[in-house]
Structure formats: structure tokens, C-alpha cells
Amino acid sequence: MVCLAMPAHPNRVSSAPGHARPVSIQDVAAAAGVSTATVSRVVNSPDLVAPATAARVQGVIQSLGYKPNLFAKALMTRKSQVLGIALPDIHGEFYSELLRGADVEARRLGYHLLVSSEAHTPAEQERQGSLAFGLIDGLAVMITEPNESLWREARDASLPTVVLDTDLRERGMDSIVVDNAIGTREATEHLLTSVPGARCYFVGGARENFDTQQRAKVFAQTLGLTSGEVRPDQVAYGQYSLEWGEQWARQMLGHGALDGAGVLAGNDEIAVGVIRAAQDAGLAVPERLRVVGFDDTRLASLVRPRLSTVRIPLAEVGAAAVRTLVRRVQDRDAATTCVRLPTKLVVRESSSVERR
């Protein structure tokens, strides 16, 4: 005789007024005629419970609409399935694509993403542990410039942490970095196919920015190998903005230095600025000036001429960060790793006169 009907009486369908108390594991246990332990097992490790019981309990769970209280659960397990991600107040494109990649991956792995764009202001930081330390199982933080306090905070909280854009393995942290070398070299060599080395320029962002540093270095190296010494004026630092690109180009145009030259920009905006200024001065791109950008943001394919640029797999960076973080969360003693993602030159119209 199947006793499935046993909990027939105590069915309170909760059509009660006001804000009804949510159904707890106890309610389920009572209704199913089992202990809370069993209900818990049905939910978390079904193989530990007899199929018949499991089915019955599942039924009750469904009909009662039971949802485990995540806080109680987290209190016991010390895991919240939430990952924090702190990005500098970086520009739109960048930000969102990386975030999307991270979000998709997190979701895939059963985690949630807690964001914080401005985790870097000292004020906030001091106040009370800027990020939801204590809420999150791990933290992915992007560091584009030296920033001691942030990662120190993470270390102090002994929170699994993965660093984006900086190799901090020597500090014992997992990291995800973009291999600027590949793309930069590719781009530089690409320029060199149609421009003499002495006429090539690198226009970077802030001098402190890690990426700019690396790109400048590889640019100089590649140039040096191919055509001897690199003049100081061939590498410039400024900021990641269109205006800086325009400004730099205008100045160079003044010296008559851009006709027949090649420019590798620190990002796409700078590149667009350079193109803009050149065109304003009547210097045709790509015919008289070759320009290559960096990042392959949406902007690159929207402008005319379409911008040749070095593609960074932003979504992949985000996803890798999450993946690495989850690994570390699940095994705090895993070897610290550094994922290096490749960059790749995408040739469009701004650097090549060939009919595509």
C-alpha cells in the first residue's frame, strides 16, 4: 500500500493573507513525513536516499514550492556561489564585453557575479572593505596600473583572487594576462611591410599603464631588430583618448613628419584621433599614412576607413578569469597559474592600400 497520500491533510496551500512565511525545509520534512536531514539529502545528494523516498520528497518540494534559503545554506557551507569582479572605471566597450564573457562563464559554472566598477577609490576602500568581502567566494580584479592597496586587501581577507591584466604569480596570485607581444609584433611587422622603420610611431596611453608599457617595448624591439635603433620621438605616451591621438598627430603633422609614416596606436580611440587629424590636414589614410589601432572595439569597424587593429579576446579574458577563480575556490591549494591569451592583428582598411 503506497503511502503517498499520507501528507494529504497538512497541505496548507498558503493562500493566506499578507506576506506568508516562505516554506522551509521543516515544512517539507513534515509534509513528506521524513526528517529535515533527508530532505536536505534529496536536494543535495539524491544518491544517498532511497529512490522511493526521494520521489515522494521531490513531489512535496514541487507542490509546496520549496526554495532552500541560500543564507542558511551559505552559513553552513561557507560558500555563496557568488564571485566578485572589480573593474577600474575603464571605458565602455572594454568593460562590458569583458563583463559579458565573465557573466556567461560564471552562469555556466553555477555562480553569480557581483560587480563593482569603482572599487579603487581610497575613501570607499577604507570604509568597510569596499567589496562584499564576506559575501563572495572569490574576487577577480583588474589592475591596469600599480595598485598596492587593492590586492593587499584581498590578500588580507585571504580571499581567492585572480588578477586581470597583470602577472602577479610571484605574489602567489592567479592571473589572466593578454599577450600584447604577439599582436604588437604582428602589427609592427605589418607596418614595416610598407613603411620604413624610421617612419614608424607608437602612440600609447598613460606611461604607467601596463599594457601601454608592454606594447611600447615590443614595438621598439621589433623595430630595433628590423631596422636598427629607435629614436625617442618614435614612442609617445598620453592617454587612452581620441583627443590625445588628435593632439599627437597635429603636432607631428606640424613637423611634416607623418606623410608616408606608419602609426601603431595604444588603443582604437587614439587611432581614430590620429586618422581624424590626418584627414583634416588632407593626408589620406591609408594612402599616405598607415594606422593600426589596438583592442578591436566596435568602433574599429564603424569608422571609415575601417580600422586595422589588434584584437583582444575580451570575452575570453572574462571567462578565463571566472574559470580560474572557480578552480581556485574549489581547490585553494591548486598551483597558481597565469593564463595568457593571445592577441591578433586584424587588417582592415586603415593600414593597407590593397583592395580588400
Place this chain on the structure above:
Amino acid sequence: MVCLAMPAHPNRVSSAPGHARPVSIQDVAAAAGVSTATVSRVVNSPDLVAPATAARVQGVIQSLGYKPNLFAKALMTRKSQVLGIALPDIHGEFYSELLRGADVEARRLGYHLLVSSEAHTPAEQERQGSLAFGLIDGLAVMITEPNESLWREARDASLPTVVLDTDLRERGMDSIVVDNAIGTREATEHLLTSVPGARCYFVGGARENFDTQQRAKVFAQTLGLTSGEVRPDQVAYGQYSLEWGEQWARQMLGHGALDGAGVLAGNDEIAVGVIRAAQDAGLAVPERLRVVGFDDTRLASLVRPRLSTVRIPLAEVGAAAVRTLVRRVQDRDAATTCVRLPTKLVVRESSSVERR
């Protein structure tokens, strides 16, 4: 005799090996010689405890480095200080600026932000309550097209919810909407100052998109008022992409219909597409074709001619959403509101021949 030195002995500075258990409220209570209740009060409502005691407890808290366990706290209070925000897989710009606005405001109000860009796939949704229901205190969800299941899910979870971009007051939900009417009217009238009504066009995104619908409607109204009937071909639907803009423009150019015309695009990308196609066909913008975009994304000021466009206060939308949500979280019985944010025409170069 001040007994501040009392807890001198039991100071375990936790230089223990391995992963030390974090200090709990009990540890603090013991070390300070008070009950846990008092410690709790010191932390949450200091005015309830005698200044002397408070000071002493605070001292212990500092020296022990006590951090309340947020899960335990949330378990009791049923509040996590976390807000969810679900955005459709919308395009970069949009996404990130809104998010930033929301993040800043959330932070200001002492909340954290849990994001989810792809909360809308049915698969995920069914699986287990796509969003971290149970983790979050409230949910801000952006709905740009009819989407029953999502807000039904929220309603069922009886979770404080605010809807972005759709007025759902009649369903009893707070909402934040953008007043498309203002900007659309402004833009249309602006076009009408230099173009006859019969030569004005609206090129929208998807026909189902709420914003596109409203903009199309107001466009037609404004035109109708000023210059009689509006022909069906003056309003077109497609999608929010540059390609659609190009495609539409090319087709119109074929009919010779664009010379001397005015175009209001559904977003900036479409506008850029139109301009692109016109220029390719040798039709100068703005001289022979006036174009106005929508959204005022970064793109608008990067292209040439700089794009006249209708500005949407995205960051404000995000901030308002959070603000409204927090209000509702703190007072579930507050009247349901609908915040309406103004849009505003920004005249740049693509629609005006005057020397700026």
C-alpha cells in the same frame, strides 16, 4: 580603577597555522566580557549601549579584527544588501553606462550589485530561477520587448522589482522610463526647420521594441501636426545596427529619395549607417541630407560629421532604478511609482549646416 585591561590574557592574535577560523561575535563577547547581544548592539545600534561599554567592545573588535558574518546576519534579518540587475544582451555602450550609474548609486546607498546580462534565455530561466532569487533583496530588470515570463517570475517570488524602459505601473510595479516623446519631438521639429515634412523619415529598430514604437509614434504625430499626413514609407523598422541603416539608406538612395531629406534614426548606429551609405553615394551630410541619431553614445561624438542625436541619461536611469528599488525594499507598501527621465536633443554637425 578602569578595567580595560581585563581581556589582556585571552588575546589570541591568531598567528595559528593553517586556515584559522574567523573571529565570531562570540569571541568578541568573551574577550570584552559582555554578551553577544551587547556586541551585536554595539555594531548595529550603538546608541542602545552605554558609551563606556561601547568603546571597550569597539576596541576588542578592532584588535581582533572582527567582521560580522554576513550570511548569519542575512539569515536573521532577511536582507542581504544585494540588488540584482538584469539587462538584456544589449549593446555595449548602453549596457555599461547604465550599469555604472546603477553601481555608483547602489554603493552610495550601501548596496551591492549582482548582474546578469542573459537572464532571458528560457532554458536558464526555467532551470532554477535564473537570477539569484533568494540572494537578492530586489531586482531591476530591463524589458525592451514584451516578456511575460521574466516579470512573472519576479512577481511569483514576490521580490521587490523595478522595471526599466517600460511602464508597468498598472501591473503594480515601479518603473523607470525614458521620455522618448520630448527628444523625439525636439529632433523632429529640428529637422523640420530645414526639411519639409514630406521629406522626413524615421528609421527605427525592431518593430516590437518599445522605444522604437514610441519614437515612431511621436515622430509621426509631430510630423502630422506640422504638415498633414504621414506616408507609410516615412517610417521604417529593422534592427539596431549600422548595417540596417546602410541598407535602408541604399534602398532609398536608389529611389533618389534621400537628396534634401531628413532622417531621424532609432539609434546612433543606424544613423551612422545612413550617413555612411549617403556619403558613399556622394550625398553630403549634412549639406544634402540631415541625420539625427538616438542615444548619444560615445560613437556620436567620434564619427565625422559629429552626430546630432537625442541624449538619454543612461547613468541616471541606472541610478534611478537603484534608488527606486531601495525605496521599495525598505518600504514594501510605498506607492508604486514611475520615474520618467527626459531625453534631449543634442545638435552637432550631422543635421545642421550652420557653422557651429
Place this chain on the structure above:
DNA sequence: TTTGATCGTGAAAACGCTTTCATAACTGGG
């Protein structure tokens, strides 16, 4: 002084879950 209020504090009961440990009910090999 007596008398209510007010104030500061602690004991203890939740909150909803996981998990250890023990128990009882079955296996099946000897």
C-alpha cells in the same frame, strides 16, 4: 524615602540549513 520610568545588559530562542553519529533494517556469505 517610595514609586514608576528609563536605561543597560544578558539569557536564550529563533533563523533554515548541513552533517555527524547512531540506529535500524536489510543484505548475503559462511
Place this chain on the structure above:
DNA sequence: CCCAGTTATGAAAGCGTTTTCACGATCAAA
């Protein structure tokens, strides 16, 4: 038929908070 080994379950001990309630002490008014 007995005993060791599974297997399925329940009782109960937490997890780290908040919060109610009660109790003694202090205080202002009578």
C-alpha cells in the same frame, strides 16, 4: 541461522547572527 557489511533514515548539534524578554540598577518626581 549468525555476523559482518551495507544502506536508508532520524536526532541533534551546530553555523553566527539578531531580537525578545526579563531583570537589576539608576533616575526624576512626589
